[in-house]
Amino acid sequence: MTAKATIWHATVLTLFPEIFPGPLGLSLAGRALASGLWALEARDIRDSATDRHRSVDDTPAGGGPGMVLRADVLAAAIDAAEIDPSRPRLLMSPRGRPLTQARIVELAEGPGPLIVCGRFEGVDQRVIDARTLEEISIGDYVLSGGEIAALALIDACVRLLPGVMGKQESGADESFSDNLLEYPQYTRPQLFEGRPIPDILTSGDHARVAAWRRAEAEALTKARRPDLWQARQKAPKSTTGP
Ligand code: SAH
Numbered sequence: 001m002t003a004k005a006t007i008w009h010a011t012v013l014t015l016f017p018e019i020f021p022g023p024l025g026l027s028l029a030g031r032a033l034a035s036g037l038w039a040l041e042a043r044d045i046r047d048s049a050t051d052r053h054r055s056v057d058d059t060p061a062g063g064g065p066g067m068v069l070r071a072d073v074l075a076a077a078i079d080a081a082e083i084d085p086s087r088p089r090l091l092m093s094p095r096g097r098p099l100t101q102a103r104i105v106e107l108a109e110g111p112g113p114l115i116v117c118g119r120f121e122g123v124d125q126r127v128i129d130a131r132t133l134e135e136i137s138i139g140d141y142v143l144s145g146g147e148i149a150a151l152a153l154i155d156a157c158v159r160l161l162p163g164v165m166g167k168q169e170s171g172a173d174e175s176f177s178d179n180l181l182e183y184p185q186y187t188r189p190q191l192f193e194g195r196p197i198p199d200i201l202t203s204g205d206h207a208r209v210a211a212w213r214r215a216e217a218e219a220l221t222k223a224r225r226p227d228l229w230q231a232r233q234k235a236p237k238s239t240t241g242p
Pocket of ligand 1: 094117120123139140142143144145147149
């Protein structure tokens, strides 16, 4: 197989392909994109419009405000992308299942998704059903389009790809691995506006540092995210987490 066939690849269907790669063209993700560690294809949904006006949307059946992306145009755009059937087909949607780090890890380990970005009032239900799109939400608030949500999802995946982050271990004890928020971080200067770095962190005693970090992570998680803390009590403990 060629490298191209195996590389992690995001295919984005959007009315605004010029939004991409946007911030994904910078910093770690951008360098990795430039060096071919992952690939991004942004396809214009409007290229699949068939009428004279190249229309992609129409008024909602049953009335109401706004416009709805047409099922026929969107289905044609999905089909034209000719993605391998093994790749996940996602629709960014506030009605979707909330995105988690666990789903990001799965997506990063796979071949890379096709991502449909909605606009206006959303998309015709029939294309969601006919092309079995998995609806994914990035939070309980409403964006004006799926593009920013897609950028967030792709960014979270790309930083997990081998070779993208400086140190491979960086991902292992981050927030949400093992349902824990990350411990507080410090760096120089040793004293900032009268606040020192906690002594333990500069003691050189790795076991005590690890124990301190673990206790801080647990206290933060209990205080801020009782939902994660509860899930942690139920889930089997991993051997690789903090
Ligand atoms: N009328 C819809 C909102 C449409 S917002 C509703 O009430 O459910 C327009 C598009 O922005 C959506 O189709 C989706 O692609 C995207 N979007 C908005 N909020 C989002 C969120 N929280 N997560 C993921 N995508 C979102």
